[in-house]
Amino acid sequence: MGERGLRDDYDVVVVGGGEAGLSGALTLARARRSVLVYDVGGGRDATMVVEVRRHGGRVVQGEVAAVGRRLGRFSVLLADGRRVSARRVLVATGAEDELPSIDGLAARWGRDAVDCPYRHGWAVRDTAIGVLGEGPEGVGRALLWRQWSADVALFTGTGKPSAEDTERLAARGITLVDGRVTAIEAADRVTGVRLDDGTVIPRDVVAVDPRKAARAGFLAAVGLRPVEHPDGHGTFLPSGLAGHTRAPGVWAAGDVTDPASPLAAARAQGALAATAINADLVAEETAEAVLFAQGPFSAAVEARICANRADRHHGL
Numbered sequence: 001m002g003e004r005g006l007r008d009d010y011d012v013v014v015v016g017g018g019e020a021g022l023s024g025a026l027t028l029a030r031a032r033r034s035v036l037v038y039d040v041g042g043g044r045d046a047t048m049v050v051e052v053r054r055h056g057g058r059v060v061q062g063e064v065a066a067v068g069r070r071l072g073r074f075s076v077l078l079a080d081g082r083r084v085s086a087r088r089v090l091v092a093t094g095a096e097d098e099l100p101s102i103d104g105l106a107a108r109w110g111r112d113a114v115d116c117p118y119r120h121g122w123a124v125r126d127t128a129i130g131v132l133g134e135g136p137e138g139v140g141r142a143l144l145w146r147q148w149s150a151d152v153a154l155f156t157g158t159g160k161p162s163a164e165d166t167e168r169l170a171a172r173g174i175t176l177v178d179g180r181v182t183a184i185e186a187a188d189r190v191t192g193v194r195l196d197d198g199t200v201i202p203r204d205v206v207a208v209d210p211r212k213a214a215r216a217g218f219l220a221a222v223g224l225r226p227v228e229h230p231d232g233h234g235t236f237l238p239s240g241l242a243g244h245t246r247a248p249g250v251w252a253a254g255d256v257t258d259p260a261s262p263l264a265a266a267r268a269q270g271a272l273a274a275t276a277i278n279a280d281l282v283a284e285e286t287a288e289a290v291l292f293a294q295g296p297f298s299a300a301v302e303a304r305i306c307a308n309r310a311d312r313h314h315g316l
Helices: 019-030 046-054 135-145 163-171 217-222 263-293 299-313
Strands: 009-015 035-039 058-061 064-070 073-078 083-091 095-098 129-132 152-155 175-177 181-186 190-195 205-207 211-214 250-252
Touching: 009 019, 009 073, 009 263, 019 035, 019 046, 019 083, 019 263, 046 058, 064 217, 083 263, 129 135, 135 152, 135 163, 250 263
Parallel strands: 009 035, 009 083, 035 058, 083 250, 129 152, 129 205, 152 175
Antiparallel strands: 064 073, 073 083, 095 211, 181 190
16 A cells, blocks of 8 residues: 555556546446546546545545556656556546736636636626637637627737628627737726727626647656647647547546547546546456466466566557
8 A cells, every 4th residue: 555545556547637537537436447536636526526436436636747657557656756556547637728928817817717608608697708819710709608698799809800700790799899909907807808009898707718738748758749739729639539549558538638628528538438448458357367267377377468468558
């Protein structure tokens, strides 16, 4: 047993305790796998944490600094020096918001400055919403936010919507505001969006679509690095349908694999990756059981088991 009663070895270590990570951890725990979730804290679903623990999983606070391979296992190193090993790893660390360089925006982020209407729309419904965004994407986001409020203004920056888009926005009663946004002025609540000509437009909420950067730097030792997303709006960790990555034994789910992944999709991705991980472990255990059944345990059998594990980890 390790520090704070933790074991030194697990079937699966889940890195990230958000929706995708906890969904995957719960699926694995219900499959009677030993599961450890490392989470930096701050955004966990308390109910999901209780469920994971009720089914035998562990959820602890800790920042993973590196993941490597060691003796047929993954070695998971924390920033504080703790280390555990795992047969498989599920990465669900999400993505970091890279905000536009606008004075006052960072101070309001997550409060009166928000991103996803499906996450924040209900809480800010029927308020004065200012959407920051140029081009067709900005138009689309303004039309989406109109679902939650009749008072929506689109700040177009240096761009100008097409005639067709202007007609669509006007039909929905969305105000167009030209000019570059230079600051978000706030007291207890957002009180205004300042433009480069000094004009201040009163708004209760500002909606921004930040660039997303996948949190996956700790995977370099296993050959995984984030790449630029095809839409040019951030970085992501490439993965297959069930979360398989190019590093055998490592799966990924949630925002780390798709910057635009909605909450419900993240949960589903976590569960899907977990079922794939469990199936992979079953296949490995079955292959080893066959070797044991073929004769008494010996150094040769042990060598074959170790070779099989190495082959699976290196994708041979």
